[in-house]
Amino acid sequence: MDGNEAQIEVRGLRKRFGAVTALDGMSFTVEPGQVTGFVGPNGAGKSTTMRILLGLDRAEEGSALIGGRPYRELRNPLLAVGALLDAAAVHPARRGRDHLLWLAHSHRLPARRVDEVIEQTGLGPAARRRAGGYSLGMRQRLGIAAALLGDPPVLLFDEPVNGLDPEGIRWMRGLLRSLAAQGRAVLVSSHLMSELEGTADHLVVIGRGRVLADTSVRELLAGASGDRVEVRTGEPDRDRAMTVLADAGATVAATGRGTLTVSGLDAQRVVALLGGAGVAFSGVAAHRATLEEAYMELTREAAEFAAGPSGPSGPSGPSGPASGEDRR
Amino acid sequence: MSGPGPGPGPGPGPGARAGARRLGTVHAEWTKLRTLTSTWWLLSAVVGLTVAAGVAVSGSLTAGACPVPAECHEDTVRIGLTGIWLGQGAVIVLAVLAVSGEYGTGTIRAALAAEPRRLRLLAAKALVVGALTAAAGAAAVAGALLAGRRVLAADGFPLPALTEGPVLRAAAGTVLYLVLTALLALGAGAALRDTATAVTAVLAVCYLLPLLAGLVSEPEWQERLLRLAPSTAGLAVQATANLDGLPIGPWPGLAVLTAWTAAALAAGAAVLCTRDV
Structure with a gap:
């Protein structure tokens, strides 16, 4: 087998659904040993990309390879890739x-292998019941069990935490982490960046069918114009505080009644400056950029475009036919 | 709730052999069908409806209408097998569901993930549905023939031996008819993907065309319709007497049905192989 068998390689995928461009030159790779988050708004092309990777949909251009081969050429596909696309897709x-x-x-x-994955996913006695009576959480576990059946080096999960309760989300995160720790390539899609916080090592952020950012989580957070300090101070001292901090080179904005948001200085320096100038304040709090904020910043441009020409043809519109949730 | 252990990976092992994989797809289709209770209900219906209707129709005959019972020229075998008209309905639903049920529930994606070579998947489905239909069809035909004979013998009808050529042709041909009808329905399910649409389409072809023939006043067109409709043409194979009066001969009739089946399977294969799922 040429190439690492635990690798996903997507190159220049293009696909249209009628007049809507679902994929517009999608390219990225997923490496083994880490969880790669696949993030973008609904209709950005996450599910379509995953369906093409699994040979379910055909791309007009480009290639989608698993371990160096297109899915349809895999001899024993379930031993090469495990996928959870739609947890509801079981016969009730x-x-x-x-x-x-x-x-x-x-x-x-x-x-015996079936009983092992039932055990592993905690499906337990529910496995003996008809799937029609399953809760969403149990369906997700069944879908995960199906993905793990062939003990594959590559795993694709489309919105795996969608609809899970907090305990289920915690379980899912632990599972994703441990699968990556075993050296597997794990691709997890989500339309909510917050779902991937603390889970993903790497991120492929997409919008309108193309990759907006392909970066490690650490780099993304560091690059976000993130670190700000919030200062709470009363009305009479506010203007003086603004002057003092601005003179020290910070960018200061009044973001609420008695609240200043300061960027360009760390919290310790802010406290020192205000104290030295005798400005009274009731609180200083450091505010680190969250993954969500970094993501919002990254996608603002794309989101603004999508929100502009609103209508059924907007690729990010909830009725966008490119959205896996809506197509069928 | 255990985390995932490294797991004793199944490894390539003997499963890596291509031949074993092909069998695997057939095995998977068999497991799929046998784990749905509806399969067993429908197969029971094939047998039950065929036998029950055969007995009812046979029982409605009276040898008293003939001057001497021994001179009755009724095609008793064909009459005993009339219930196929009911039994085939269950066969059609079973075969359509084997494909369209997968689209309806979304399991078609899992099926194609497990067997990305789509023609192979369709072939495996055809094999399993065909074999189940043949088994149920054989039971239905045997049951209907034996029960029908009992009823007719009690009425004093002269009955041909079961080992006579035309009787064997009718029996085996009827089983074949059911299998071909199942594959026709399977192909329609793959081509149309939706259960209601596909069942309606196949029922219309199998029941409405003959009905339509009955409504046509022009005898030439009527015969043409009976020769071309898959059900009337295919069931010509049940005839054991008065063969000259048939619109089409037993084996040519089955050939007409085979053509319908081949067309439906080809359409199903084309849709399955070219469209996204």
């Missing part, structure tokens, strides 16, 4: 265990 009249069993049979995997 079939028992959860039977759903896993037919997948196992397709690759001549023993029934």
Whole structure:
């Protein structure tokens, strides 16, 4: 097998649904041993990219390779890639265990393996019940169990925490981390950056069918014009505080009644400056950029474009046909 | 709730062999069908409806209408197998659901993830649905023939031996008819993807065309319709007497049905292989 088998390589994918361009030159790679977050608003092309990776949809241009091969050429695809696309995609009249069993049979995997993934995902006795009666959380676990069945080096999860309760989200995060720690390539899509905070090592941020940023989480946070300090101070001292801090080279903005937002100085320096000038204040708090803020900053441009010509053809519109949630 | 252990990976092992994989896809389709209770209800319906309707129709015949019972020229075998008209309905629903049910529930994506070569998936489905239909069809035909004979014998009808050529042709041909109808429905399910649409389309072709033929007043057109409709043409294979009076011969009739089936499967394969799912 040429190339690392635990690698995803997407090059120049283009795809249109009617008049809407779903993918417009999508390119990125996913490396083993880390969780790569695949982030963008609904309709940005996350699900379409994943469907193309799995050979379900055809791209008009470009290539989507897993371990150096297109999906359709994989000999034993479930041993190469595990995917959770849509947790609701199980037959409601079939028992959860039977759903896993037919997948196992397709690759001549023993029934023992089915019981292992049932154990691993905590599906437990629910596996003996019909999937139609499952909660969303149980469906997600069943979908994860199906993805893990072939013990694949590459995993694709489309919005895996969507609809999970807090305990389920915690479990999912731990699972994603440990899968990456085992050296697998893990691609996780989400339309909420906050869902990936503390989980993803690397981010591929997309909008309107193309990659906006392909960066490590650390770099993204560092690059965000993030570190600000909030100063609470009373009315009479506010103007003096602004003058003192501005003179020291900070950018100061009055962001609320009695609140100043200062950037360009750290909290310790702000306290020292205000104290030295005898300005009274009731609080100084450092404010670190969150992943969400860094992401918002990054996507503002794309979002503004999308919000402009609103209408059914807007690629980010909730009814955008490129959105995996809406298409079917 | 355990974290994922490294797991005793199944590894490539013997499963990596291509031949074993092909069997795997058939095995998976069999597991899929057998784990749905609806499959067993529908297969029971094939047998139950075919036998029950055969007995009812056979029982409605009276040898008293003939001057001497021994001179009755009724095609008793064909009459005993009339229930196929009901049984095929269940076969059609079963076969359509084997494909359209996957689109309806979204499991088609998992199926194609497990077997990305789409023609192979369709072939595996056809094999499993065909085999199940053949088994149920054989039971239905045997049951209907034996039960029908009992009823007719009690009425004093002369009955041909079960080992006679035309009787065997009718029996085997009817099983074949059901299998071909199942594959026709399977192809329609793959081509149309939606259960309601596909079931309606196949039922219309199998039931409405013959009905339409009955409404046509022009005898030439009527015969043409009966020769071209998959059900009436295909069921000519059930005839054991008065073969000259048939609109189409037993084997040519089955060939007409085969052409319909081939067309439906080709359409299904084309849609499956070219469209996104």
